[in-house]
Amino acid sequence: MAIKQDYYEVLGVPRDADDDEIKRAFRKLAFQYHPDRNRDLGAEEKFKEINEAYQVLSDHEKRSRYDRYGRVDIEGGFADFGFGGLGEIFESFFGGFGTPFTQTAQRVPQTGDSLQSHLTLTFQEAVFGCRKEVEIQRVEFCPACRGTGSEPGTNPETCPDCHGTGQMKRLQQSIFGRFAHVTTCSHCAGSGAVIRNPCSQCQGRGKIRAKRKTMVEIPAGVDDGNRLRMDREGSAGLYGGPPGDLYVALSVEPHNLFSRDGSDVLYELPINFAQAALGDEVSVPSLDGKVELKIPPGTQDGRTFRFKGKGIPHVGSKGRGDLVIKLSITTPQRLDKNLRRLFEELARTLPRTEPPIDVWSGG
Numbered sequence: 001m002a003i004k005q006d007y008y009e010v011l012g013v014p015r016d017a018d019d020d021e022i023k024r025a026f027r028k029l030a031f032q033y034h035p036d037r038n039r040d041l042g043a044e045e046k047f048k049e050i051n052e053a054y055q056v057l058s059d060h061e062k063r064s065r066y067d068r069y070g071r072v073d074i075e076g077g078f079a080d081f082g083f084g085g086l087g088e089i090f091e092s093f094f095g096g097f098g099t100p101f102t103q104t105a106q107r108v109p110q111t112g113d114s115l116q117s118h119l120t121l122t123f124q125e126a127v128f129g130c131r132k133e134v135e136i137q138r139v140e141f142c143p144a145c146r147g148t149g150s151e152p153g154t155n156p157e158t159c160p161d162c163h164g165t166g167q168m169k170r171l172q173q174s175i176f177g178r179f180a181h182v183t184t185c186s187h188c189a190g191s192g193a194v195i196r197n198p199c200s201q202c203q204g205r206g207k208i209r210a211k212r213k214t215m216v217e218i219p220a221g222v223d224d225g226n227r228l229r230m231d232r233e234g235s236a237g238l239y240g241g242p243p244g245d246l247y248v249a250l251s252v253e254p255h256n257l258f259s260r261d262g263s264d265v266l267y268e269l270p271i272n273f274a275q276a277a278l279g280d281e282v283s284v285p286s287l288d289g290k291v292e293l294k295i296p297p298g299t300q301d302g303r304t305f306r307f308k309g310k311g312i313p314h315v316g317s318k319g320r321g322d323l324v325i326k327l328s329i330t331t332p333q334r335l336d337k338n339l340r341r342l343f344e345e346l347a348r349t350l351p352r353t354e355p356p357i358d359v360w361s362g363g
Helices: 007-011 019-033 043-057 060-069 086-094 123-128 273-278 337-349
Strands: 115-121 130-141 167-174 177-184 207-218 227-230 246-252 259-261 264-271 280-286 289-295 304-307 323-329
Touching: 007 019, 007 043, 019 043, 043 060, 115 123, 115 130, 115 207, 123 130, 123 246, 207 227, 207 246, 264 280, 273 280, 273 323, 289 323
Parallel strands: 115 246, 264 323
Antiparallel strands: 130 207, 167 177, 227 246, 259 264, 280 289, 304 323
């Protein structure tokens, strides 16, 4: 015959614990080991021990006999806690297996749906910033009934099924005791009220779908693929909750001269052989107008020059990137007689480059 554990040890309380200490310990352990919450092996047996210990120690007469004789015969195997025992525990921790069961419907404020729109910008608009208008379709409170859903001059009535709680509660008996199951009232859909005279404009919904135009401030320096958030420009919330947000996705058209790398603006400058060999000074376009670039003699193809602070503004902060100019030496595709004569003369003057023939010789 198995020896039962000490009930005080089972609940983890001292032998002189008062009723509140015993109740708190039981709630904590029942929450931890209840089979609906704990699927571990042995959790059900542990819960039975906790149940039995609480049934004895919470009853003054049974506790007195247990303290005196070390045992108490328990009829029925499990305590019938009703709303003061296990049902109360799960009401406290879970709100009765769902939404908290109170005397009135629980209308928790909910944020409205967020929306998304799209804007296409020119390269200049993205670099320097601008104001653009977007059109959106969002859910708003009905202006006629102000969101109540009832025809102006009337008000919603308390739901006769749930009496304004928004929930229906039923008891279920199991081997672990009685449990309170709470479900949303099907008559009022959880609102706690019914509308007898629906608003003619919104048909009792309390909201309408409307088209709205809003101005979007585009900060300087945005890039293709960026997304802007406009706080509380989305659909209306529920039960006093705030509206959702509006997200604006940006696309930037390419520029015919410039490209970008982060906050740097890139420009490729074509030059000829003479400019590269002899050097030159040329005017180069930038975001702010022309800049003067001095090309030193002997410049090689692909060389870059950087102009500090001539690039794209940093989004949300001070300063700008750089203008980066990359040189590209071009080869003339058509030569007249004079140019051909000059190039032939140059070819006789310049040393001829000979690549190695035998790549395996190591020479």
